[in-house]
Amino acid sequence: MSATDESGLPVVERPLSAWQRLSGVTALRRGLILVLLAVVWELYARWLDSPLMIPTFTDTLAAFGDAVVSGRLPSMAGTSLRVLLMGYALGVLLAAVLAGLASASRWGDDLLATLVAMFNPLPAIALLPMAMLWFGLGTPSILFVLVHAVLWPLALNTHAGFQGVSETLRMVGRNSGLGGPRFIAGILIPAAFPAILTGLKVGWAFAWRTLIAAELVYGAASRSGGLGWFIFENKNRLETASVFAGLATVILIGLLVEALIFRTIERHTVCKWGMRR
Amino acid sequence: MGSGETADTGAMAAPPLLSVDGVTLRYRTRAALVTATWRVSFTINQGDRFVLLGPSGCGKSTLLKSIGGFIAPDEGGIRLRGREIGRPGPDRMVVFQEFDQLLPWKTTLDNIKFTLGASGRLRDRREIEARARQYLGKVRLERFADAYPHTLSGGMKQRVAIARALAMEPEILLMDEPFAALDALSRRRMQEEFLALWADIGFTGLFVTHSIDEALLVGNRILVLSPHPGRVRAELINDGDRGLHDHIQGMLFDERFETGAGI
Numbered sequence: 001m002s003a004t005d006e007s008g009l010p011v012v013e014r015p016l017s018a019w020q021r022l023s024g025v026t027a028l029r030r031g032l033i034l035v036l037l038a039v040v041w042e043l044y045a046r047w048l049d050s051p052l053m054i055p056t057f058t059d060t061l062a063a064f065g066d067a068v069v070s071g072r073l074p075s076m077a078g079t080s081l082r083v084l085l086m087g088y089a090l091g092v093l094l095a096a097v098l099a100g101l102a103s104a105s106r107w108g109d110d111l112l113a114t115l116v117a118m119f120n121p122l123p124a125i126a127l128l129p130m131a132m133l134w135f136g137l138g139t140p141s142i143l144f145v146l147v148h149a150v151l152w153p154l155a156l157n158t159h160a161g162f163q164g165v166s167e168t169l170r171m172v173g174r175n176s177g178l179g180g181p182r183f184i185a186g187i188l189i190p191a192a193f194p195a196i197l198t199g200l201k202v203g204w205a206f207a208w209r210t211l212i213a214a215e216l217v218y219g220a221a222s223r224s225g226g227l228g229w230f231i232f233e234n235k236n237r238l239e240t241a242s243v244f245a246g247l248a249t250v251i252l253i254g255l256l257v258e259a260l261i262f263r264t265i266e267r268h269t270v271c272k273w274g275m276r277r
Numbered sequence: 278m279g280s281g282e283t284a285d286t287g288a289m290a291a292p293p294l295l296s297v298d299g300v301t302l303r304y305r306t307r308a309a310l311v312t313a314t315w316r317v318s319f320t321i322n323q324g325d326r327f328v329l330l331g332p333s334g335c336g337k338s339t340l341l342k343s344i345g346g347f348i349a350p351d352e353g354g355i356r357l358r359g360r361e362i363g364r365p366g367p368d369r370m371v372v373f374q375e376f377d378q379l380l381p382w383k384t385t386l387d388n389i390k391f392t393l394g395a396s397g398r399l400r401d402r403r404e405i406e407a408r409a410r411q412y413l414g415k416v417r418l419e420r421f422a423d424a425y426p427h428t429l430s431g432g433m434k435q436r437v438a439i440a441r442a443l444a445m446e447p448e449i450l451l452m453d454e455p456f457a458a459l460d461a462l463s464r465r466r467m468q469e470e471f472l473a474l475w476a477d478i479g480f481t482g483l484f485v486t487h488s489i490d491e492a493l494l495v496g497n498r499i500l501v502l503s504p505h506p507g508r509v510r511a512e513l514i515n516d517g518d519r520g521l522h523d524h525i526q527g528m529l530f531d532e533r534f535e536t537g538a539g540i
Contacts, residue, residue: 168375171347174365177396186395190382273382274427 055241063241064248073230077249080226083139084211087146091203095151099158100184109159116156124149124210128217142214149210150203157202161195162188194270201262208254227253292359293320294481295344295449299353302339313339314507316353319500321449321483326475328496329485332529336507337485341453344483345371357448367396370442374454376434379426379441386413386422389441398445412444413437415474432463436470443478450482456491468494489525501528 022028038057045056055063067073098115101108124145131141165188173187189196215228227250234242270276297320302313313336321327329337342348344355346365355362357369365371372378379388389409392398399405413419416436426434435455442450456464468491475482486492492499493515501510510528513521 166375166377168373168378169380171342171345171365171371171373172378172380172392174347175345175367175369175371176392177365177367182395186391187380190380193382269382273425275381 052238052240055244059241060244060248063239064245067230067242067245073245073249076225076227076230076246077253080211080215080228081253083142083226084146084207086139087143087211088150088204088207090143091147091150091207092154092200094147095154095158095199095203098151098155099162102155102159103162103184103188112155112159116152119148120152120156122148124206125213125217128214132218137218142211142218145210145214146207149206153206154196154199154203157195157199158192161192161199164195165191194275197262197266197270201258204257204262205254208250208257212250294323294325294358295321295483296356297340297344297353298356300340300343300350300355301352302336302343302348303351304339304348312506314502317502317507317509318353319509319512321481321498323481324479326482326484326495326497328492328499329483329502330487330489330492330496330499330525331502331507331510332487332504334504334507335502336504337487337502338453340507341371341451341483341485344449345369345451367392367398367445368448369451370445370447371451371453372435372438372442372455374457376426376431376458378438379434381426384423384425385418385429385437386410388426388437389413389444392441393444396445408444412440415443415477416440416470430463431459432467435459435467439471439474443474443480446480448481450480452482452484454485454487457486457488464491471495489522489529492525493522499525501525503529 016024042057045051045054045059048054051059064073098108098112102112103109127145127148128141131144135141135144169187169191173183178186211226212228212231215226216232218228227246231243231246231250234240234246266276297318299316299318300314301316303310304313305311317336317340319327329340331337339348343350344362346362346369362369379385380391383391386409389412390405393405393408399408410419410422413422416439418433418436418440421429421433421437426437429437439450439452439455456467459467472495474480484492484495486495496515499513499515501513502508503510513525515521
């Protein structure tokens with residue numbers, strides 16, 4: 001039976017055992033899973049013994065270290081991120097304009113709905129051939145597909161967020177004398193922020209995938225570099241460990257942005273406001 | 278007071294603060310054009326705690342929103358100090374029933390400060406801060422100045438909403454069933470606090486409710502509305518007469534049989 005103190009009541013607070021406390025730490029559990037996966041990888045690659053197909057974990061780590069030390073990987077990642085940020089910013093700007101139009105009038109609403117219905121299912125990378133025709137073999141083509149990747153999910157989420165703002169909050173805003181742009185900035189955007197943040201995250205994920213794919217197809221032609229190009233180049237040289245290092249970098253950057261930037265924004269906004277747990 | 282144009286009510290000594298004159302309100306649903314109120318008239322004087330009382334469907338909330346400036350009347354006029362009311366404005370602050378009327382991204386204090394600043398009621402930042410703290414104190418929530426709304430109880434949220442509205446020092450405070458979503462105990466306490474605030478600050482209030490008890494507790498004047506469409510059934514002065522409750526109940530009860538409509 002449960003422990004009781006001298007008054008006969010059950011103990012209100014009993015400390016957990018060390019194991020119970022440690023297994024409650026998410027980072028620890030996930031770290032353990034990562035270590036296990038690395039061990040499985042290492043063992044399988046050694047057993048397979050075919051560095052061309054699957055390099056070992058340690059070889060990949062060494063290739064990663066070399067590429068970082070030589071400065072090649074950081075500069076490639078830098079190129080990718082620069083282009084990405086430009087495309088992302090442009091996409092966010094256009095999404096804001098579209099969502100603003102959509103909440104301002106019924107025509108804008110129909111425009112957004114139609115455009116999203118048309119373009120959202122279209123993978124951005126499928127537009128690359130046309131983009132190359134229109135904008136040539138340079139950054140503008142990649143920017144074009146990046147904007148396409150960010151714009152639709154973000155505009156869609158933002159618009160849905162605006163529509164979800166309760167009638168009461170709208171009336172509170174108007175009661176305070178807000179209208180037009182001040183109403184959008186003061187009431188609609190913060191009230192719709194959970195949805196907007198989701199749109200930003202989805203847009204980021206789409207843009208990152210699109211960028212790497214575009215660089216793979218396209219880096220060769222433009223010689224602009226980037227992580228996709230790094231992967232492609234090493235595959236041509238049959239440096240499989242470096243290909244894996246490139247892939248790992250793509251994953252790492254994706255995770256870092258998600259875990260550090262977006263989680264931090266979330267913690268300081270929607271979580272603090274009680275709009276999301 | 279430059280109220281030269283308010284010579285409409287004739288013999289009244291003081292001109293009314295708010296006059297609602299033959300107001301018909303309609304709203305459109307998907308299927309029909311619904312008449313919410315039909316030629317409703319009443320006046321509210323400075324310092325009144327005026328109650329709109331009636332069952333669901335009598336258009337009392339719609340009427341309050343119309344005075345707030347959110348719905349334009351189809352017919353008739355609403356005047357505040359003799360001036361036709363237009364858009365929503367800080368001279369008619371509304372307290373809603375819903376708890377989500379506080380901006381969840383702002384602390385309680387910032388909620389009050391935001392409204393004060395956004396409306397242009399006050400310009401100086403120190404003045405805004407002082408006024409917001411003063412009114413948060415009036416609803417005894419100064420300890421929760423930095424708390425976000427989602428950490429507050431329902432009753433506390435409503436107190437912040439009332440403080441936010443009162444801090445604007447509006448001509449009239451419009452309250453749309455502000456305590457209806459509270460549990461019975463908190464409601465009782467809030468009603469008493471409301472009266473204490475009124476005694477302390479001396480504002481003019483319009484209070485919408487469907488509860489006869491609440492109307493008799495918080496109001497000094499009561500307008501009884503009948504439903505479908507909302508019309509004025511009677512205007513009563515709450516003189517503390519014990520028979521008033523049964524009188525109103527009789528009126529609302531009769532009405533249900535007359536119109537054949539349930540509540």
